[in-house]
Amino acid sequence: MIAEPFGYSSPQSLDEAYALLHEHGDDAKILAGGHSLIPMMKLRFAAPTHLIDINKIPGLSYIKEEDGFLKIGAMTREVDLEESDIISSRYQIFTDASKLIADPQVRNFGTIGGNIAHGDAANDHPAVMMALDAEVEISGQDGKRSVSINEFFHGFYTTAVQHGEILTEIRIPAASGHFGSAYHKAERKVGDYATAGVAVVIRVDDGGICTKAGIGLTNVNAVPMRAIRSEEALVGSMLSAGDIAKAAQYAAEDCNPSSDLRGDEDYKRHLVSVITKRMINRALERAK
Amino acid sequence: MKTVTLKINGTEHTAEVSPRTLLVHLIRENFSMTGTHIGCDTSSCGACTILIDGKSAKSCTILAVQADGTEIITVEGLATAEGLHPIQEGFHLNHALHCGFCTAGVMLRAVELLEKNPNPTEEEIRWGISGNLCRCTGYNNIVKAIQWASAKMQGKELPSTEPVFV
Amino acid sequence: MGHSKKRKEDARFIQGKGNYVDDVKLPGMLYMDIVRSPYAYAKIKSIDSSKALEIPGVVAVVTGKDLEKYNLHWMPTLMSDTQMVLPTDTVMYQAQEVAAVIATDRYIARDGKEAVIVEYETMKPLMDPFDALDPEAPVLRSDKEGKTDNHIWHWEVGDKEKTDDIFSNADITVKQQMHIPRIHVASIETCGCVASYDKVENHLTMYMTTQAPHAIRTVIALVAGHVGLTEEKIRVISPDIGGGFGGKVPVYPGYVIAIAVSFLTGSPIKWIEDRSENLQADSFARDYHITAEMAGTSDGKIQATRFKVLADHGYTDASANPSKFPTGLFSIGTGSYDYGAAYMEADAVYTNKPPGGVAYRCSFRVTEAVHAIERMTDMFAKKAGKDPAQLRMENFIKKEDFPWASPTGWSYDSGDYHAGLKLAMDTVGYDELRIEQAQLRKEGKLMGIGISTFTEVVGAGPSKDFDILGIKMFDSAEIRVHPTGKAIARFGTKSQGQGHETTYAQIIAEELGIPMEHIQIEEGDTDTAPYGLGTYASRSTPTAGAAAAMAARKLRDKAKKIAAHLLEVSEQDLEWEPGKFFVKGAPEKVKTIQEIVFAAYTNHPEGMEGGFEATHYYDPPNLTFPSGAYICVVDVDPETCDIKVRRFVAIDDCGNIINPMIVQGQVHGGLTQGIAPAMYEELIYDEAGNILNGTFMDYLVPTAVESPNWETGHTVTPAPHHPIGAKGVGESPTVGAPPAIVNAIVDAVAHLGIKHLEIPVTPFKLYKELKAVGYFNQQEA
Ligand SMILES: Cc1cc2nc3c(=O)[nH]c(=O)nc-3n(C[C@H](O)[C@H](O)[C@H](O)COP(=O)(O)OP(=O)(O)OC[C@H]3O[C@@H](n4cnc5c(N)ncnc54)[C@H](O)[C@@H]3O)c2cc1C
Ligand code: FES
Numbered sequence A: 001m002i003a004e005p006f007g008y009s010s011p012q013s014l015d016e017a018y019a020l021l022h023e024h025g026d027d028a029k030i031l032a033g034g035h036s037l038i039p040m041m042k043l044r045f046a047a048p049t050h051l052i053d054i055n056k057i058p059g060l061s062y063i064k065e066e067d068g069f070l071k072i073g074a075m076t077r078e079v080d081l082e083e084s085d086i087i088s089s090r091y092q093i094f095t096d097a098s099k100l101i102a103d104p105q106v107r108n109f110g111t112i113g114g115n116i117a118h119g120d121a122a123n124d125h126p127a128v129m130m131a132l133d134a135e136v137e138i139s140g141q142d143g144k145r146s147v148s149i150n151e152f153f154h155g156f157y158t159t160a161v162q163h164g165e166i167l168t169e170i171r172i173p174a175a176s177g178h179f180g181s182a183y184h185k186a187e188r189k190v191g192d193y194a195t196a197g198v199a200v201v202i203r204v205d206d207g208g209i210c211t212k213a214g215i216g217l218t219n220v221n222a223v224p225m226r227a228i229r230s231e232e233a234l235v236g237s238m239l240s241a242g243d244i245a246k247a248a249q250y251a252a253e254d255c256n257p258s259s260d261l262r263g264d265e266d267y268k269r270h271l272v273s274v275i276t277k278r279m280i281n282r283a284l285e286r287a288k
Numbered sequence B: 001m002k003t004v005t006l007k008i009n010g011t012e013h014t015a016e017v018s019p020r021t022l023l024v025h026l027i028r029e030n031f032s033m034t035g036t037h038i039g040c041d042t043s044s045c046g047a048c049t050i051l052i053d054g055k056s057a058k059s060c061t062i063l064a065v066q067a068d069g070t071e072i073i074t075v076e077g078l079a080t081a082e083g084l085h086p087i088q089e090g091f092h093l094n095h096a097l098h099c100g101f102c103t104a105g106v107m108l109r110a111v112e113l114l115e116k117n118p119n120p121t122e123e124e125i126r127w128g129i130s131g132n133l134c135r136c137t138g139y140n141n142i143v144k145a146i147q148w149a150s151a152k153m154q155g156k157e158l159p160s161t162e163p164v165f166v
Numbered sequence C: 001m002g003h004s005k006k007r008k009e010d011a012r013f014i015q016g017k018g019n020y021v022d023d024v025k026l027p028g029m030l031y032m033d034i035v036r037s038p039y040a041y042a043k044i045k046s047i048d049s050s051k052a053l054e055i056p057g058v059v060a061v062v063t064g065k066d067l068e069k070y071n072l073h074w075m076p077t078l079m080s081d082t083q084m085v086l087p088t089d090t091v092m093y094q095a096q097e098v099a100a101v102i103a104t105d106r107y108i109a110r111d112g113k114e115a116v117i118v119e120y121e122t123m124k125p126l127m128d129p130f131d132a133l134d135p136e137a138p139v140l141r142s143d144k145e146g147k148t149d150n151h152i153w154h155w156e157v158g159d160k161e162k163t164d165d166i167f168s169n170a171d172i173t174v175k176q177q178m179h180i181p182r183i184h185v186a187s188i189e190t191c192g193c194v195a196s197y198d199k200v201e202n203h204l205t206m207y208m209t210t211q212a213p214h215a216i217r218t219v220i221a222l223v224a225g226h227v228g229l230t231e232e233k234i235r236v237i238s239p240d241i242g243g244g245f246g247g248k249v250p251v252y253p254g255y256v257i258a259i260a261v262s263f264l265t266g267s268p269i270k271w272i273e274d275r276s277e278n279l280q281a282d283s284f285a286r287d288y289h290i291t292a293e294m295a296g297t298s299d300g301k302i303q304a305t306r307f308k309v310l311a312d313h314g315y316t317d318a319s320a321n322p323s324k325f326p327t328g329l330f331s332i333g334t335g336s337y338d339y340g341a342a343y344m345e346a347d348a349v350y351t352n353k354p355p356g357g358v359a360y361r362c363s364f365r366v367t368e369a370v371h372a373i374e375r376m377t378d379m380f381a382k383k384a385g386k387d388p389a390q391l392r393m394e395n396f397i398k399k400e401d402f403p404w405a406s407p408t409g410w411s412y413d414s415g416d417y418h419a420g421l422k423l424a425m426d427t428v429g430y431d432e433l434r435i436e437q438a439q440l441r442k443e444g445k446l447m448g449i450g451i452s453t454f455t456e457v458v459g460a461g462p463s464k465d466f467d468i469l470g471i472k473m474f475d476s477a478e479i480r481v482h483p484t485g486k487a488i489a490r491f492g493t494k495s496q497g498q499g500h501e502t503t504y505a506q507i508i509a510e511e512l513g514i515p516m517e518h519i520q521i522e523e524g525d526t527d528t529a530p531y532g533l534g535t536y537a538s539r540s541t542p543t544a545g546a547a548a549a550m551a552a553r554k555l556r557d558k559a560k561k562i563a564a565h566l567l568e569v570s571e572q573d574l575e576w577e578p579g580k581f582f583v584k585g586a587p588e589k590v591k592t593i594q595e596i597v598f599a600a601y602t603n604h605p606e607g608m609e610g611g612f613e614a615t616h617y618y619d620p621p622n623l624t625f626p627s628g629a630y631i632c633v634v635d636v637d638p639e640t641c642d643i644k645v646r647r648f649v650a651i652d653d654c655g656n657i658i659n660p661m662i663v664q665g666q667v668h669g670g671l672t673q674g675i676a677p678a679m680y681e682e683l684i685y686d687e688a689g690n691i692l693n694g695t696f697m698d699y700l701v702p703t704a705v706e707s708p709n710w711e712t713g714h715t716v717t718p719a720p721h722h723p724i725g726a727k728g729v730g731e732s733p734t735v736g737a738p739p740a741i742v743n744a745i746v747d748a749v750a751h752l753g754i755k756h757l758e759i760p761v762t763p764f765k766l767y768k769e770l771k772a773v774g775y776f777n778q779q780e781a
């Protein structure tokens, strides 16, 4: 499988990259890890005329806690998340998700920025970001702007990133208090995209009352979605089995899966319910 | 056309390529090193796995131009003047290959795995090679071979390479 | 024999020095890519190559009309059906070859392929084989004169009357409709070739991924003989092969187009298919719809079986079965059990799917047969209220009853089924598992134990019954020992990973006493190797392995004569010990095989031919009947329906074992290819004829994570008629594993009202079945 011909530039700075994006117009694309884009180009599902490779731009890969946020540079590779101490000690949701994304070779290249910017509801990070209430920093010639993850996904392969812009950073409210997070997806075999996936973030106060809940769903809606009714059912509750069951039921009702080879609508709703329940429990355990 | 200069197995190579040239084709066609294979068109099989700056990578999903300035190890570069790499020995002694088509990719993936995790459990090995499909071996002996290489690389007592039957 | 010698062939593979077909590079070589049909059934209205030909580097675009001029647009299949090389008017399945683009590089060939414009007029495809039987159905093969339906052939075996009679009077009968789905071998190397025609010498060299180089050369000569390519002018070289499993037996259109183009242009042509093309267009395996029935007594004695098959062959019967066996060796389906009546019938039909019916790691439809009998045995046990292990023990053919005449006409050579199952049960801890299962059920947990005790039939085959396109299915070995006592041996088979370079050398070493390090094995070049029908259906050890032993024995006879001459004694006074002849009672009077061989060139007895070479074409007196007892333990997640294989114990009996390490490796690999169709793989088409999972993204080949840790062992019941008592093992695990796994999954949920599950049993499928019996309602309540 071979892509259509295209041009290629490898800018050394963001400014150079913006200039190239403007110069090459709408049919140019950013190349990050390349592990979503290149496979699509090889199958000729995508045919950008020019690739702007942002791998040589310094300063886009980091994981740090700063100003009350966990900040992740857009070019941070999946493998860096897997191996980060900050992540594995306080944000296990990433550890859960990374292990289930593709395979080690793909994770050596795939970036978190690309995973989100691809705008595919089948990818795992979008749901994780929704559960975490992330903000996305988008940069361009006119400066930087910050977009809530809730406003980020516009449609199939379209996001808040406009032409000429680059997603540069992901900001997540830092873990505090009794905070727990978890992710799981059902997959047909290891490395597969999700049949259904659920990301859960929970915070409880000292009395065990849920003060915050974030629930994101993978591949059960046209765009990555947040299970708002489920979150509402949890906040303020003691997270009893009944509360959790209700949240699971809402998530299953509110998602909008399509029938395909991975399963029919009914099965996917069922999975959402089961996995939501399990992930709330896992997050809760981690919060304690 | 773009000029690409990279080191493969310690030797510098240069080629003029069009941006769409895949790294796997650069290695196989331009540089005639055919030990790296192609088994799919969807980045799924891992037959094309090489090491780029020490990271295992699917060379069918990387453009040749992206590899400019990198150091690459392919299966042809695993052995040294002293002899075979422990992973090569492990694969041979434990019968971890049948047709040999997936072998280069699995070995290179295993090299990085052992680099990061010198003493992996069976489960870690299985997940660690989950980006490599082998249709022949059923994976048992690949796991065994990686365990053997792990012992050898750490100077531990070598496990038996005799087949174990119930 | 019996030694786990490390493999001789490994050295090149672990150092990246294997030589696979895509590694072949010839001066002036051009690349071919193939335009394929997006539709399953359509008329070709026009093909416009002009845009493609404008691309610099595109050399030619070849269509069916171009081939028609040379009468090369159709070719015979191995089953004497006909298959298009390139269509002149109609396409019959999605991904069928429509035109070929030839260019100076593979990237340009690919661009050229995109630029060829084909106009189609689509027709409604016939996708369901049952619909194909409908008298009103459109006749797909209207190219065949007088064809008025979609029926290909009918086959039957056994005593219908006697069987029907038992069924009408039996205490217990069970019946199940089942589908053994269409799957693909999916070897990690796809198919391809380099066709190199030399105009001056009128000679074709064909490097290609084939498991049967000699047969292929004969087929090429039959297809292209009329344009001057006669058999002596064709050299087929099968280089290292990245897995075959039966998928590299057929002749695919791509090969023939490459030959035709090389013939016309005089340039070497390379064609390497993509994975998607491989999955979508190359021969499939299985796809049998079976109605299976078993009858027996209320105390669990099996009395009769009745199988009715509908085989979906796609648009042409491109199976690779022996000619007289359109359903292959399906009639082994009476299994390992002692009963006297069976009747089986099969009908094959055309549909708008890719052709095929290859013997995917299977001795010609044995997998389908074993699945049916092993599922039915479990269903029968359930109905009779017996433990499935117990019921098998009570119905097995007894060790002392071999050779055993099966109701479908086979003569089983040998076996000890009780010993195999007992070993498997002891290893897995069968009784304890049943106790655990009862406990888990009380806790609402789902665990199942499944058994498969199968008999295989391999080593095709005796020439009175077995041929392909008329060529008898013997196989061959030629051994040449050089003056210094080092040997080269050549075979008509072709390893695709089975380790022939090691096992054949071991056989010869055993028979002649020459160290195996000094025996070089060669296969796969029709110019040098003796004629043979190739490697598939576990036939290499039973046929070529036997040929090696027989050729070596011819040499040993000669060696004895020379030794007698050298030691000045009579032959009767000599005794053989591997590597030397010595005089009985005087062991110091000895000649080593090396001394004897040297003498064959320097000092052989008067009247004897010089040299030390022998060839043997081995025609087996019977097939061999390997068997196995497999036990699988699964845990099922009661909510998500995820299925995890907790343990899998496989006890095989493949007779005498040449190299235990290699046999075990074959079993491991075959087991993973057994879990694949049981739980993951199936080629799926929609009603419009589109394949829905034609890439490795959706055709789910198991990784090391899905594949469990296999526990293997063996019992040894030698094949009495085979020179070294070996039976062949390459395929037993692929054949035996799926029913063990499905039986285990069914067992896990049987108490919830599930009687049968179709493969592949995915969590999604299991969920639907459990939902249908109301399981999730109970759970919620
Ligand atoms: C075999 C295989 C299996 C996979 N399985 C999974 C899976 O299970 N789950 C999963 O989540 N993913 C999976 N992926 C996808 C993988 O995780 C990708 O790496 C990821 O989706 C995209 O990241 P990337 O850095 O490779 O992006 P690229 O491929 O480089 O880019 C993807 C898209 O995002 C745009 N883009 C990238 N970075 C930026 C940026 N900083 N700013 C603006 N636009 C940008 C690109 O222009 C492009 O349109 C799989 C991939 C493969 C090959
Ligand atoms: S060739 Fe299959 S992953 Fe690269």
Ligand code: FES
Binding pocket: B096, B097, B098, B099, B100, B101, B102, B103, B133, B134, B135, B136, B137, C188, C242, C243, C497
């Ligand atoms: S050894 Fe053949 S694919 Fe792995």
